[in-house]
Amino acid sequence: MSLKVGVIGTGMIGQDHIRRLTQVLSGVEVVAVNDIAMDRAESAAPAGAKVFETPQELINDENVDAIVICSWGPAHEEQLLACIAAGKPVFCEKPLVTSAESAIRVMEAEVAYGKRLVQVGFMRRFDADYRRLKTVLDSGALGAPLMYKSVHRNASVPEGLYTSDMPLNDTLVHDADISRWLLDDEITGVEVRVPRRSTRGNDLRDPVMVMLHMSSGVIVDVEISVNVAYGYDIRGELSCETGIAALPNRPATVITDQFGIRQAIPEDWRERFIEAYDQEFREWIAAASAGTATGPTTWDGYTSTLVADAALRAVDSGKLEKIEMIEKPALYSAVEKIAAE
Numbered sequence: 466m467s468l469k470v471g472v473i474g475t476g477m478i479g480q481d482h483i484r485r486l487t488q489v490l491s492g493v494e495v496v497a498v499n500d501i502a503m504d505r506a507e508s509a510a511p512a513g514a515k516v517f518e519t520p521q522e523l524i525n526d527e528n529v530d531a532i533v534i535c536s537w538g539p540a541h542e543e544q545l546l547a548c549i550a551a552g553k554p555v556f557c558e559k560p561l562v563t564s565a566e567s568a569i570r571v572m573e574a575e576v577a578y579g580k581r582l583v584q585v586g587f588m589r590r591f592d593a594d595y596r597r598l599k600t601v602l603d604s605g606a607l608g609a610p611l612m613y614k615s616v617h618r619n620a621s622v623p624e625g626l627y628t629s630d631m632p633l634n635d636t637l638v639h640d641a642d643i644s645r646w647l648l649d650d651e652i653t654g655v656e657v658r659v660p661r662r663s664t665r666g667n668d669l670r671d672p673v674m675v676m677l678h679m680s681s682g683v684i685v686d687v688e689i690s691v692n693v694a695y696g697y698d699i700r701g702e703l704s705c706e707t708g709i710a711a712l713p714n715r716p717a718t719v720i721t722d723q724f725g726i727r728q729a730i731p732e733d734w735r736e737r738f739i740e741a742y743d744q745e746f747r748e749w750i751a752a753a754s755a756g757t758a759t760g761p762t763t764w765d766g767y768t769s770t771l772v773a774d775a776a777l778r779a780v781d782s783g784k785l786e787k788i789e790m791i792e793k794p795a796l797y798s799a800v801e802k803i804a805a806e
């Protein structure tokens with residue numbers, strides 16, 4: 466029997482996830498959609514799916530087993546709380562929510578429910594290259610990690626919709642999360658430096674250099690550039706005691722022509738992480754079909770809001786901004802494994 470899913474938010478990533486849920490993956494059906502722009506929901510709805518006027522009606526519909534939230538960050542809290550109240554598994558795109566207080570409210574609701582229901586959309590954890598990098602690190606063959614370098618470059622970002630704080634509270638969350646996951650460590654402080662601005666970025670603070678201080682003493686250095694024009698360029702390199710481990714260049718056809726010998730660069734996140742999103746949903750479908758969630762947790766979403774807030778404070782202060790966390794609820798310490806198909 467397939468999992469019947471309702472999708473809230475049918476913009477760029479909502480449409481991409483509807484495509485993978487209907488055309489790529491098995492064991493799942495998209496039976497419902499909603500968007501505040503009804504016309505967008507109607508044109509994105511797969512054949513036979515019902516278009517709901519409100520997220521609440523979609524969440525509570527008895528034909529919907531599980532929900533995928535792809536609306537804007539500020540709308541996530543209300544939608545997540547409604548999913549938890551209905552006892553339905555939910556995949557929520559990053560950012561989980563947009564403040565630490567809001568993340569705590571969602572955690573409290575999930576803890577009170579007594580079982581994990583929420584998976585956050587940190588897709589890098591499902592990418593085969595990042596998984597291999599972690600396997601090498603965890604083998605201990607290179608000794609202890611000392612530093613990690615994370616490069617996050619977007620060709621461009623949507624003008625008007627992507628605002629000045631977003632390199633730090635929208636884009637950086639991926640580098641923060643993957644660093645925590647790779648190093649199995651928490652971030653305790655954040656520093657930010659703002660170099661010469663790119664003239665392509667209008668009013669944006671772009672690029673930015675961020676230093677994430679991990680509790681083990683490892684320092685993660687992150688470059689965020691969101692208007693590099695040439696493509697979507699994601700890099701990662703771990704410096705360990707006796708060697709270096711890095712993400713490989715992505716395989717792509719080698720073209721030889723009048724411009725030289727070259728390989729294409731992905732245009733955006735859809736292309737670079739296409740297999741990672743597929744795997745992320747494969748694992749989500751397996752867990753949601755069992756009435757629960759695995760993968761990135763509400764706790765992971767909470768910590769990324771703390772990093773974003775500290776990074777925004779660090780831009781103003783020019784100093785190392787410390788991160789204070791609440792105690793981690795036991796629900797998020799247990800390792801749950803549900804086999805993907």
Ligand SMILES: NC(=O)c1ccc[n+]([C@@H]2O[C@H](COP(=O)([O-])OP(=O)(O)OC[C@H]3O[C@@H](n4cnc5c(N)ncnc54)[C@H](O)[C@@H]3O)[C@@H](O)[C@H]2O)c1
Nearest residue numbers: 474475476477478500501502535536537538540558559560
């Ligand atoms: N994991 C990733 O790599 C990745 C990539 C892109 C976007 N995202 C995240 O996905 C979310 C959506 O991003 P996008 O690029 O698709 O944006 P988008 O603007 O293209 O689409 C968002 C859609 O949500 C709808 N919406 C907004 N508020 C709503 C509400 N309250 N109820 C119902 N619908 C609502 C909008 O009308 C719009 O159609 C964001 O949180 C973004 O950060 C994640």
Ligand SMILES: O[C@H]1[C@H](O)[C@@H](O)[C@H](O)[C@@H](O)[C@H]1O
Nearest residue numbers: 559619622635636639691734
């Ligand atoms: O919402 C997107 C998405 O999360 C991408 O993965 C990231 O590279 C972009 O910078 C961000 O704006």
